[in-house]
Every structure is written in structure tokens, then in C-alpha cells.
Amino acid sequence: MNFREGVRGVVTRKKVLFIAVSMLCLGLLGVPAHALPEPDAAKAPATSLSLYANQSVVLDTPFDIKRVSIARPETADVMVVSPRQIVVIGKSAGTTTLVYWSREEVPNKVEVVVGINLEIAKEDLQKIAPGETFEVTAAGDKLILTGTVSDNVVQTRLVEGAQAYAKGIVNLLKVKKLEQVLLQIRVSEIDRTLAKELGFNFLFLGNSHLGGISPPNNFNPLGGDPRVPSLGNGLTDQLTAFITKPGLKDFAVFMRALDDKGGVKLLAEPNLVVANGAEGKFLVGGEFPVVISTGSTGTSSFSVVYKEYGVRLGFQPKISPNGEIYLHVAQEVSELDFVNAVVLSGFRIPALKTRKAESGLQLADGQTFVLAGLLDNKVSKQVSKIPLLGDIPILGALFRSTRYTNNETELMVMITPKLVRSLDKEEIPTLPTERMKPEETSPDMIW
Structure with a gap:
């Protein structure tokens, strides 16, 4: 065996080994992936x-x-x-x-x-207000309501319903027709002494109402709404309120009888239209000047400030979703008091005698709310004497007499709220003069 044959044998063995290794690799490549062992790697925790x-x-x-x-x-x-x-x-x-x-x-x-699941929220809100056009979007943890609804009742329902999905509600809803309340007000001053003679007493307490007419005059108690909560032990002579039903004959008969005897003095009878949730005020009275001293030591100046007095009423109606009216009423009656006047730098400034009361009540459309109990007592002195003889010192007392009269009056405010709405342009009736076409003017008539 020579050298060439030995080298040829070594090369042949290397080729065989290379082919065997290649075939083994090709066989491994044909093995399915699931047949390979899976590494034991830990899953990354969610963040x-x-x-x-x-x-x-x-x-x-x-x-x-x-x-x-x-x-x-x-x-x-x-x-x-x-x-x-x-x-x-x-x-x-x-x-x-x-x-x-x-x-x-x-x-x-x-x-x-x-x-917030906006799809479910809008679907549920659409059931509350079917046929209304509005959008529901979210901003963080707040729900935003946009669009235009028919009235305030629908707006209130949507806001209350949206509170089930988010704590914060951004109400951007617009109302097509703004709901308004007409307040028919009658402010009167009645003679309390004469009213007692006729048997009327605002402090009459029934099972479900306040205010009534005493039995001696054969009048029935003034009716009320059983939904009105009882005032409990808080009833005082300072403020008494009750609700009357429209068309009560007893109360009308009493007022007519009191008016016939001159026991009623009408102070004001305004009609106010107030938007839902807005405040309305009116004042029947005047203003008096109050002098105020201003300036430093050695120099002085005066300025005048005017203060209002008279009968002042403030209202704030709110319409509930069921169409009832919650009415907050604040009334104030003030008058000049010269007995307790103050003199400042030579100017006599009168004091003010003020009576105030506030009340809140829920009424149906057309019911009348009566606020009374603001009393005013005035004692007058009347002297009757025989001319000349009544002026004699000491003995003149035998020829004259003195009588003191106690005049007690009570302020009564009757308020009747009614729901009203503004007319659309096409609903406004046409005046007869608007249907008349203006006549054409001839050029010859122009100067």
C-alpha cells in the first residue's frame, strides 16, 4: 500500500462522515415543532x-x-x-x-x-327618553351629555339616569322650549280683628292641611293636599302656610265678606313669568335716604345712600319630572320707624321695622299657596271732650274721655303658579292689521 492509496482512504472516510452528519441534520429539520422540548420560561406578570x-x-x-x-x-x-x-x-x-x-x-x-360602557349607557338612556336626539361621551370618570331635548323634564331624566354610570355628569344638553312658570300674586293686608269676628284663623290645624274657618260661622275647614308634609311642632304665630284647592267656595266667601266690611286692603297684584330654576323678585315700596359721614379728623363729608323699604317678594320655581312645581318663597315687609330714629350730624335717620319669612312647598299646576302670619299691631289714642270744659286743668278730666284702639293687621300673600310655554313663530296668531297689504303710493303723491 503506497502513500496515494492511504491518502485516498482518509478522504473517503471524511466524505462518508460528512454525508452522515448532513443527513442527520436534514432529518432533524423535518421533525415537527411540537416534538421539540419546550423551555421552562416564566410568564411576565401583567402591568x-x-x-x-x-x-x-x-x-x-x-x-x-x-x-x-x-x-x-x-x-x-x-x-x-x-x-x-x-x-x-x-x-x-x-x-x-x-x-x-x-x-x-x-x-x-x-x-x-x-x-364607562358608552354603548350600554346610551342604549339605556335612549329608553328613558325615546325619540330624543343626544350624544353620550366620556372624559375620564365623567359622562358628557350633548344635544337638544324637547323640555326640561327630559333633561332632568337624562341627567338622573346618567348618574348610574358615572359620578360626574357634564350636562351640555339644550332645551328646545324653555319651561316657564307664571306666578299670579296677590298681596293683601287684612284686618285681623275683623277676620277673627268672621271666624277665620290661619292657625287652624287639620289632619292634612293648615288654615281653616272656625265652625261658628258654619264654614268647613279649608281643604288641602294630603301630600303636603306636616309641619310638626315648628308651627308658630310668625309664619303659617297652607295649600288650597282651586275653586274652594268657603275661602272665596270669606274673602268677599271681609272685603265688603272694608277689612281687606290690596297692596299689589303682579303677574311674574319666571324660567324654570331662575329667580324672580319684585318690590312695592320706596327708598329713603341715609346720610353717611366720611372723612378724616378735622374734615368731614357726607354721602347719601338710599335704602329700600316696602313689600318685597322673591321666588324660585323648579319643575319636577312629574310636572309639579317646587316653589321657594321669601317675603319681607319693612316700614319706616321714626320712634327709633337716629340723629346723625343734624340729620334724622329713621329706623326700619322689618318682618321676614321664607317657605318652600311643592304644588300642582294651578294650586294656590297662601303665606300669612306676618302681624302688625298699632295702638292709637282717641280723646273725646266737651269744648272749653275739657281743657280746664284738673276738673277738665271730668269732661273728656280717652279711648285706646288696638289695630292688628296681617299680611297675606296668595300665589298661584301655572306652567306656561312660549309660542313658536308659526303658532303666533296674525293680527288683523298684519293681513292688510299697504296701498301702493303713486309717484305723484311724493313731494
């Missing part, structure tokens, strides 16, 4: 989680859980259902942090974002 309110999501963890904690329980709630599973329940819109610990006390944080 964020999103869900809707009133929705639950299962959170899987890569290790056994020892304990959990939630930063804001009012936003989301958590419950461990297995060693490696946590159930997160969304409660209200917002963001909170969930922390869970492993057996080795290693903490892991998860950012939990609870959103």
Missing part, C-alpha cells in the same frame, strides 16, 4: 388591566398569591379565587392600583382602569 363598570375580569398570575390590596375600593373590588387567579370587579369609572404579593413577599403592581 395594566382595563374593564367597564359592573364588569368582572380574571387576572392570572405567574406565581402563588399570598395577599392582595386595592388602592380605591370605591373604583374596583378584588377577590382571590385560586392561588394564581384574582377576580377584579369594576364598580365605578376611575383609575386605581392593584398590588399582589408572592409567597416570597415580592410585590407586583397592576394599573386598573375602569371605564
Whole structure:
């Protein structure tokens, strides 16, 4: 065997070995992927989680859980259902942090974002206000309502319904026809002494109403609405309120009888139209000057400020979704008091005698609310004497007499709220003069 044959044998063996290794590699490449052993790698823990309110999501963890904690329980709630599973329940819109610990006390944080399911929210709100056009959007934990609705009742229902999905409601709804309340007001001053003679007493307390006419005059108690809550032990002579039903004959008969005897003095009878939720005020009286001294030591100057007095009434009606009217009434009666006047730098400034009362009541459309109990007592002195003889000192007392008269009056305010709405342009009736076409003017008539 020579050298060439030895080299040829070594090369041949290398080729065979190379071919065998190549075939082995090709065979391995043909093995399916699932046949290869899977490496034992740990899953990365979740760092964020999103869900809707009133929705639950299962959170899987890569290790056994020892304990959990939630930063804001009012936003989301958590419950461990297995060693490696946590159930997160969304409660209200917002963001909170969930922390869970492993057996080795290693903490892991998860950012939990609870959103608002706008599709379900709009679907439910559409059931509350069918046929209305509005949009529902979300901004963080707030729900935004936009669009135009028919009236305030629908607007109130949508806002109240949206509060079930978010704590913060941004109400950008517009109302096509603004609801308004017409307040028919009658402010009168009645002779309390004469009213008692006729048997009327505002402090009459019935089972479900206040105000009435005493039995001696054969009048029935003044009716009221049983929905009005009782005032309990808070009833005083300072303020008495009651509700009357439209068309009560007893009250009308009493007022007519009192007016025939001159016991009623009408002070004001205005009609106010107030938008829903807005405030309305009016004043019947005047203004008196108050002198104010200003200036430094050695020099002085005066300025005049005018103060109002008289009968002042303030109202704020609010229409409930069922069409009833909640009315807040504040009344004030003030008059000049020269007995307690103050003299300042030679100026006599009168004091003010003021009577105030506030009340809030819920009425139906057309019911009448009567506010009374603001009393005023005036004592007058009347001297009757025989001319000349009554002026004689000492003996003159035998020829004259003195009589003191107590005049007691009571302020009574009757308010009747009624729901009104403004007319559209096409609903406004045409005046007869508007249907007349203007006659054409001849050029010869122009000077």
C-alpha cells in the first residue's frame, strides 16, 4: 500500500462522515415543532388591566398569591379565587392600583382602569327618553351629555339616569322650549280683628292641611293636599302656610265678606313669568335716604345712600319630572320707624321695622299657596271732650274721655303658579292689521 492509496482512504472516510452528519441534520429539520422540548420560561406578570363598570375580569398570575390590596375600593373590588387567579370587579369609572404579593413577599403592581360602557349607557338612556336626539361621551370618570331635548323634564331624566354610570355628569344638553312658570300674586293686608269676628284663623290645624274657618260661622275647614308634609311642632304665630284647592267656595266667601266690611286692603297684584330654576323678585315700596359721614379728623363729608323699604317678594320655581312645581318663597315687609330714629350730624335717620319669612312647598299646576302670619299691631289714642270744659286743668278730666284702639293687621300673600310655554313663530296668531297689504303710493303723491 503506497502513500496515494492511504491518502485516498482518509478522504473517503471524511466524505462518508460528512454525508452522515448532513443527513442527520436534514432529518432533524423535518421533525415537527411540537416534538421539540419546550423551555421552562416564566410568564411576565401583567402591568395594566382595563374593564367597564359592573364588569368582572380574571387576572392570572405567574406565581402563588399570598395577599392582595386595592388602592380605591370605591373604583374596583378584588377577590382571590385560586392561588394564581384574582377576580377584579369594576364598580365605578376611575383609575386605581392593584398590588399582589408572592409567597416570597415580592410585590407586583397592576394599573386598573375602569371605564364607562358608552354603548350600554346610551342604549339605556335612549329608553328613558325615546325619540330624543343626544350624544353620550366620556372624559375620564365623567359622562358628557350633548344635544337638544324637547323640555326640561327630559333633561332632568337624562341627567338622573346618567348618574348610574358615572359620578360626574357634564350636562351640555339644550332645551328646545324653555319651561316657564307664571306666578299670579296677590298681596293683601287684612284686618285681623275683623277676620277673627268672621271666624277665620290661619292657625287652624287639620289632619292634612293648615288654615281653616272656625265652625261658628258654619264654614268647613279649608281643604288641602294630603301630600303636603306636616309641619310638626315648628308651627308658630310668625309664619303659617297652607295649600288650597282651586275653586274652594268657603275661602272665596270669606274673602268677599271681609272685603265688603272694608277689612281687606290690596297692596299689589303682579303677574311674574319666571324660567324654570331662575329667580324672580319684585318690590312695592320706596327708598329713603341715609346720610353717611366720611372723612378724616378735622374734615368731614357726607354721602347719601338710599335704602329700600316696602313689600318685597322673591321666588324660585323648579319643575319636577312629574310636572309639579317646587316653589321657594321669601317675603319681607319693612316700614319706616321714626320712634327709633337716629340723629346723625343734624340729620334724622329713621329706623326700619322689618318682618321676614321664607317657605318652600311643592304644588300642582294651578294650586294656590297662601303665606300669612306676618302681624302688625298699632295702638292709637282717641280723646273725646266737651269744648272749653275739657281743657280746664284738673276738673277738665271730668269732661273728656280717652279711648285706646288696638289695630292688628296681617299680611297675606296668595300665589298661584301655572306652567306656561312660549309660542313658536308659526303658532303666533296674525293680527288683523298684519293681513292688510299697504296701498301702493303713486309717484305723484311724493313731494
